[in-house]
Amino acid sequence: MGESQPPRRIYSAHREKQRRHILATAQTLFDQHGIERVTVADIIAASALMRSTIYQYFSNKDEMIWALVQQILEHGNAVRQQILENPPGSVLATIAAIFTHLGNELVANPARVRFMAQFDALYAHDWSAEQLLALEAHVFPQALAPTLAALGRAGIADGSLHPDLDPALALHSALNAAIALQRRLASLGERVEQEYGQPIERLFADACRMLLRGLQAP
16 A cells, blocks of 8 residues: 555646646736637647646636636735734734735736736626635635734724724725736736836835825824
8 A cells, every 4th residue: 555655646746747837838828818819729739738638637728717816816825824924013014015925926927917917807707706706715714804804903903004994994995906006017017117107016116105104003
């Protein structure tokens, strides 16, 4: 029994490597050509894998899209949990750290951010809220809304957040605004820089600074 474990682990690792290769190929094509223009046949050709191999992992393009969304949500949740478990100080400083992570993603992984912007557009008319909520329930150990509400109450209690803020609304609104801007800037990239004469990371950082000022206690 024990002798079969190493080959089984090797096989599992091989399958996971192939799955990641398929998703990486799909994400690259989605970024280059747009999700709606890319077909499964395109992904098969670019991956250099057999059609039958692809279909062992994903039965259609939608499954690939949602698998990529899950990967990105898991990555973001891991970073957010690390910040929440090891806060840099006050709640306001914690929110600033989350915004800093979003800014780092904008610079270091713009293709990933652009993918989520494309996903948002498709999600708006192709899929239901129940699908995304089910995925979030799977990825997040704790629901995001009550976590942010608790963080808001803690920030009012520690004196770093404005006492007039609605804890159930304020941080959710600020985070949604930051994410929306991050995805817009990643999608438009150089066009925004040409239009406003500033790099996207500076525009994002300054917008986050204004959001934090709106949250900050007087």
